[in-house]
Amino acid sequence: EVQLVESGGGLVQPGGSLRLSCAASGFTFSSYWMSWVRQAPGKGLEWVANIKQDGSEKYYVDSVKGRFTISRDNAKNSLYLQMNSLRAEDTAVYYCARDFGDIVGLRYYYYGMDVWGQGTTVTVSS
Amino acid sequence: DIQMTQSPSSVSASVGDRVTITCRASQGISSWLAWYQQKPGKAPKLLIYAASSLQSGVPSRFSGSGSGTDFTLTISSLQPEDFATYYCQQANSFPPYTFGQGTKLEIK
Numbered sequence: 001e002v003q004l005v006e007s008g009g010g011l012v013q014p015g016g017s018l019r020l021s022c023a024a025s026g027f028t029f030s031s032y033w034m035s036w037v038r039q040a041p042g043k044g045l046e047w048v049a050n051i052k053q054d055g056s057e058k059y060y061v062d063s064v065k066g067r068f069t070i071s072r073d074n075a076k077n078s079l080y081l082q083m084n085s086l087r088a089e090d091t092a093v094y095y096c097a098r099d100f101g102d103i104v105g106l107r108y109y110y111y112g113m114d115v116w117g118q119g120t121t122v123t124v125s126s
Numbered sequence: 127d128i129q130m131t132q133s134p135s136s137v138s139a140s141v142g143d144r145v146t147i148t149c150r151a152s153q154g155i156s157s158w159l160a161w162y163q164q165k166p167g168k169a170p171k172l173l174i175y176a177a178s179s180l181q182s183g184v185p186s187r188f189s190g191s192g193s194g195t196d197f198t199l200t201i202s203s204l205q206p207e208d209f210a211t212y213y214c215q216q217a218n219s220f221p222p223y224t225f226g227q228g229t230k231l232e233i234k
Binding site for chain 1: 181
């Protein structure tokens with residue numbers, strides 16, 4: 001069964017740090033771009049970051065640049081999100097997701113995210 | 127960044143009804159649009175990609191159309207399990223891959 005399982009969420013004070021993990025199973029993890037998406041309480045979805053198969057390319061939404069770092073360990077089939085200098089507005093459920101796309105010639109075409117974890121909750125509060 | 131605007135923000139409908147949700151991009155995105163369904167307390171589920179391609183396992187009552195800046199998600203005959211919140215997402219340019227604000231589909 002294709003599965004993503006997040007862990008590492010919790011309560012942290014403003015300015016603190018947290019590291020989220022996402023364990024993948026049931027598919028060849030090293031063949032996919034992977035993303036983190038978050039959802040603040042009662043709000044919509046926000047794409048946070050993604051990372052290329054070999055970790056050579058990483059992209060972030062402006063609001064987390066310089067504070068969050070996405071990484072992966074293909075040997076462990078795991079995705080990570082290191083979150084530093086946390087703010088109250090980072091409070092959300094964080095989902096890891098598998099990017100769904102296709103390679104035509106030398107170009108990668110992104111279609112969306114086809115596999116999602118159940119989410120892990122991050123609360124930033126004093 | 128490309129802004130995505132969905133309408134309506136919420137809609138009430140009955141089982142068996144046909145429902146259409148609209149998504150508008152702030153600039154042309156060709157057919158690079160995905161639709162997701164999210165139920166309370168659950169992760170989103172991919173329904174449609176490339177504006178009109180049905181994701182594997184998704185019932186055929188769901189369909190998508192549009193290109194450029196205007197897109198629609200149509201549910202041809204609402205079933206009880208379809209009451210949820212629906213999001214569009216542009217897949218044309220990043221970062222970031224932006225989502226619409228969501229449309230909540232409620233039972234009338």
